[in-house]
Amino acid sequence: MKPSPFAYIKARTLKQAVTLLAKHKDDARLLAGGQSLIATLNMRLSAPEVLIDINGIKGLDGIAKKGKFVEIGALARHTQVECSDIISKHAPLIALAMPHIGHPAIRNRGTFGGSIAFADPAAELPACILALDGEINIAGPNGKRKVKADAFFKGLFETALRPQEIVTAVRIPAADRSTRVGFSELARRHGDYAIVGLAASARVNGQGLAGVRLAFFGVGATPVRAKKAEAALVAGNIDAAVDALDLEPHDDVQATAKVKKHLAGVLLRRVAKQLLEARL
Amino acid sequence: MSDHVLDISLIVNGERVREHVDARKTLVDFLREDLSLTGSHVGCEHGVCGACTVRVNGEIVRGCLMLAVQCDGAKVETIEGLSDSGEVADLQMAFEQRNALQCGYCTPGMLTTAQDLLTRAKNVPSREEIREYISGNYCRCTGYHAIIDAVESVAQARAKRKVKP
Numbered sequence: 231m232k233p234s235p236f237a238y239i240k241a242r243t244l245k246q247a248v249t250l251l252a253k254h255k256d257d258a259r260l261l262a263g264g265q266s267l268i269a270t271l272n273m274r275l276s277a278p279e280v281l282i283d284i285n286g287i288k289g290l291d292g293i294a295k296k297g298k299f300v301e302i303g304a305l306a307r308h309t310q311v312e313c314s315d316i317i318s319k320h321a322p323l324i325a326l327a328m329p330h331i332g333h334p335a336i337r338n339r340g341t342f343g344g345s346i347a348f349a350d351p352a353a354e355l356p357a358c359i360l361a362l363d364g365e366i367n368i369a370g371p372n373g374k375r376k377v378k379a380d381a382f383f384k385g386l387f388e389t390a391l392r393p394q395e396i397v398t399a400v401r402i403p404a405a406d407r408s409t410r411v412g413f414s415e416l417a418r419r420h421g422d423y424a425i426v427g428l429a430a431s432a433r434v435n436g437q438g439l440a441g442v443r444l445a446f447f448g449v450g451a452t453p454v455r456a457k458k459a460e461a462a463l464v465a466g467n468i469d470a471a472v473d474a475l476d477l478e479p480h481d482d483v484q485a486t487a488k489v490k491k492h493l494a495g496v497l498l499r500r501v502a503k504q505l506l507e508a509r510l
Numbered sequence: 511m512s513d514h515v516l517d518i519s520l521i522v523n524g525e526r527v528r529e530h531v532d533a534r535k536t537l538v539d540f541l542r543e544d545l546s547l548t549g550s551h552v553g554c555e556h557g558v559c560g561a562c563t564v565r566v567n568g569e570i571v572r573g574c575l576m577l578a579v580q581c582d583g584a585k586v587e588t589i590e591g592l593s594d595s596g597e598v599a600d601l602q603m604a605f606e607q608r609n610a611l612q613c614g615y616c617t618p619g620m621l622t623t624a625q626d627l628l629t630r631a632k633n634v635p636s637r638e639e640i641r642e643y644i645s646g647n648y649c650r651c652t653g654y655h656a657i658i659d660a661v662e663s664v665a666q667a668r669a670k671r672k673v674k675p
Binding site for chain 1: 513514516532533534535536555557563570571572574575576577579580623626627642645646647
């Protein structure tokens with residue numbers, strides 16, 4: 231199918247984009263990488279009257295280490311993140327997840343901020359940000375604000391973003407010597423959305439782990455923390471962690487809820503092993 | 511001029527093109543309908559099949575997931591350009607020799623993606639790496655093995671050519 235007609239406006243500054251959003255309200259959509267949006271337009275699942283193209287806004291695609299944090303600009307393309315030395319050195323979980331996102335032709339266009347703002351429950355990056363206790367930087371008509379990932383993902387494709395706001399960057403703690411990360415997903419074809427996936431981070435604490443954060447994706451309306459399993463992993467018991475998984479996935483086109491629950495346990499064992507092995 | 515129809519200027523296969531396009535027209539539809547470059551194919555129209563793969567500013571993209579208006583000022587290369595310049599001549603030959611195509615619908619996208627892998631890979635890619643790189647391009651005829659054979663043989667031949675002065 232083809233998209234229904236819309237007007238196209240290329241925003242040159244963040245301020246202009248926010249003003250245009252305020253003017254057109256729900257009739258407008260922001261166009262960043264477009265790898266989800268244009269597909270939904272083609273399928274007429276979405277029919278905005280105005281597309282505000284933010285690709286021309288300068289200064290939103292940087293990747294930088296700022297003190298104890300890594301800041302990834304909203305317009306950084308997946309390929310750019312995948313090839314970044316800063317990411318491979320200071321954000322190993324993101325580096326692990328990147329190759330799983332779509333295919334090269336998709337990663338050349340898709341943006342980091344777009345993936346976070348779109349909040350597909352089966353996507354890798356929202357789960358990574360949640361596992362890393364990241365923070366989303368937002369600009370809107372009332373200035374700038376920050377929202378923690380724990381409070382950002384609210385429901386199915388629903389976030390804490392208000393209608394006239396734009397994600398400008400994502401901030402995650404830079405990895406240090408005590409950081410351990412793990413990532414695994416099961417998909418029918420490489421690059422497809424996962425049936426189930428798991429992004430995890432922790433700190434080494436003596437022989438064991440502390441601060442374990444497990445973020446599953448593809449098992450609910452948002453990326454989901456498995457807090458009971460996190461506690462069991464801190465206690466050092468992988469079997470207990472698997473038993474403590476309290477996910478409530480629904481059947482979908484890929485797998486039944488029962489299969490998803492089983493696969494979540496399989497992934498937890500794999501990722502727990504990654505967390506317990508030295509990484510840095 | 512309304513924001514529904516815009517003027518764009520871009521380079522397609524080395525030639526300057528100036529056109530008046532609907533904002534809603536995707537890049538692949540623009541190439542096919544306005545420029546009669548029908549080598550880029552329209553398959554799924556939602557970024558899954560890879561039949562519309564083209565190069566924009568040197569990077570492969572899905573022609574169905576980019577709007578023509580977004581290509582204002584860009585350099586676009588299609589299979590017609592890659593073919594005419596001889597850039598993929600060895601890949602095309604290998605595809606033919608190894609029966610790496612039957613209906614041919616996926617072939618332009620497959621060649622463009624394979625060429626992207628071969629120009630970016632530092633070493634001769636393994637069969638597994640080739641398989642993974644083309645995983646975003648559907649082929650419903652060949653079962654992929656012949657395609658991987660063809661890409662692998664070209665990768666090896668090109669590596670040999672590089673070694674010789």
